[in-house]
Amino acid sequence: MKKHLVVFALCVVISLVQSSPGSILAIWDFGDSSSYYTEVPANYNTVTVPTLTLAGSDIDTNGKNGVAYVDSEGNSHIDGQAAAWDDINKSGSENDAALFITLDTTGFTNLVIRWDYKSEEAVSFDLAYRTSADGSWTQVADNQAITPGWDTDTWYSVVLDLSAFSDLNNQSYLQFRLDDLVEGPGNNKFAIDNIEITGVPEPATLLLMGLGAAVMGRRKQD
DSSP states (O other), X not given: OHHHHXXXXXXXXXXXHHHOSOXXXXXXXXXXXXXXXXXXXXXXXXSSXXXXXXXXXXXXXXXXXXOOEEOTTSOEEOSOEEEEESOTTTXXXXXXXXXXXXXXXXXXXXXXXXXXXXXXXXXXXXXXXXXXXXXXXXXXXXXXXXXXXXXXXXXXXXEEXXXXXXXXXXXXXXXXXXXXXXXXXXXXXXXXXXXEEEEEEOHHHHHHHHHXXXXXXXXXXX
């Protein structure tokens, strides 16, 4: 029986290697209904549960209507909810809206991060990371251009290939910071949805994923 389990696991590993160069480390869709908002990841494959927090003085704690998305592994996420700020510039001239993601990338390389957004007036953003809780930040994107579309209820997407940043790989602690949503004066809304981080699993990680699939398959048969 154990031999069959190992063979099945190896077959799953081979299938994973052949079917996709990357796997989802974590994805947030912020709730799968119009009445339920959550910042818990909809799915993750990391050693520990990744966390996401919003910062700022006018966070919409109930979320906003989101947008549907099919992730890189073919799973559908309905429009449901989105994370949002009712005003990203609440405290005056200094922008204070920020989003933080903390995760463990052990066993993964060549990260890619993507998300959907709907902006009222913000026309750019910054993205930075650090590999310790008190470490210095390294800039990934500086005043990266985005397109406002709130008035027409238009969502846009951002995709950032981070494979050139090798120090993101195999980190027991990695934190991203999305901030500096640059916009004009006034009450400026911003919503973000379907934040997905993918990476290429190393062979040992693939084996663990295969064994996990094998165990689940065996439990369904019993």
